[in-house]
Amino acid sequence: MKGSRPEPSGFKPAPKAVVGRVSLYLRQLEVYQRQGWATVSSSQLGGPLSIKNAQVRKDLAFFGQFGHPGVGYRVDDLSAAIRHILGIDHDWPLALVGLGNLGRALLKYRGFRSRGFHIVALFDNDPTKIGGRHDGLVVEPMEAFGAVVTSGKIRLAMLAVPADSAQRVADQVVAAGIRGILNFAPVPITVPPQVNLVGVDLSIPLENLAYKVQRTEDEDSCAGAIERGASATDRVR
């Protein structure tokens, strides 16, 4: 079944960066859709996202031909094409593990449902939470995970559990045959290569932001010496 990973000559797998940008294009297309635009150029699509027009065209060309020379891209068509490419032209049932603050917020978050991601099963291993109802779903114990996931044909799981149980829960989820994990626990976890893992640590973007702000303020005040000389001069060995 797995086999030799054939890689037919001439096929380049889509770079991770491209897939991320394609998601952004979809969001921008939806903005234009709401505004009633029929077509957009690559410049109009990339502009608000600070992405160059050549980049937009090259990214899209990766998946096929969607544009019309002299005209641009038809908003509705491109939007539908991107949904198909990303695999969100159909619903994805999801399992949510962990019903703390974050888990409950994720359960109610509208952004997932509007893209076809539906949470259909809840799990926790806290006895005080098991059996509780949220949005019409009953919290199941982790022991039931395998059976529920199999019968519900669930391929994706979101983990919103504490750091110290993240790896253990991940192992259980992998054992149940899940195909993809979205990990919200603020700790790195490891899974076997056939399972797809995406980590979402909410404090990382915040750290990035703090770094940027700190840096722009350093620039403004003592223009030049960033980080007290650490990298300000070329080190002479």
Next chain:
Amino acid sequence: MKGSRPEPSGFKPAPKAVVGRVSLYLRQLEVYQRQGWATVSSSQLGGPLSIKNAQVRKDLAFFGQFGHPGVGYRVDDLSAAIRHILGIDHDWPLALVGLGNLGRALLKYRGFRSRGFHIVALFDNDPTKIGGRHDGLVVEPMEAFGAVVTSGKIRLAMLAVPADSAQRVADQVVAAGIRGILNFAPVPITVPPQVNLVGVDLSIPLENLAYKVQRTEDEDSCAGAIERGASATDRVR
């Protein structure tokens, strides 16, 4: 004050990708700290994150010399050094705008506090929410934003507002002189260049995951033709 953006010769600004990885190193260091390790090698630090040892050394070397040849990096020292680099060796007061499901979850999220990010002021423009208490803080109307932010020396704001009010709220926040914005609204917003913006759209990583899972399953079944021939053959013009 702003001036000519001097760029002293010999100074390379840290690439965005490097800063992101440095945040990951910090998390992995904390794992080793909890396990009582005194030193780590670049291989040990990068391994669990699937980052090559050369990459780890190069990333860190960007900010200075932290390692000891033949020994590795001292866990405590490197951890402290990274905190200093990222600007999280001191507390950052934060304003949170929007107290829907996501906003309330962000308010209670432990991951921020443990990194020095403290939400100290809440805002909303829903009259039914203004005046409400959460975690000992009172929800203020947006009109009060400028005054509160100035008196509290708040430089960062988190936006957890609906898509259709995101840009308007961003404009207000910018006008109040905020230096950095973390945008959780699932829509692209634009801000002037002197304001730092980081967007966090929770459904993007989920889309990425769906794409990956879809792709590995395509590979498994009909090994070869991905996306029905779209890019399977080199197009001959």
Next chain:
DNA sequence: TAGATTGTTAATCGATTAACAATC
């Protein structure tokens, strides 16, 4: 037709990896 805009090639740029002398 003239103007606009695509898909694609070639040129540039930056980021990752491998290798190794220097160091503990």
Next chain:
DNA sequence: TAGATTGTTAATCGATTAACAATC
């Protein structure tokens, strides 16, 4: 000392940008 591991250079690799013929 021998073994380990750094910081750094050079080589590779991939990603971005500019430019332009083809197209509507």
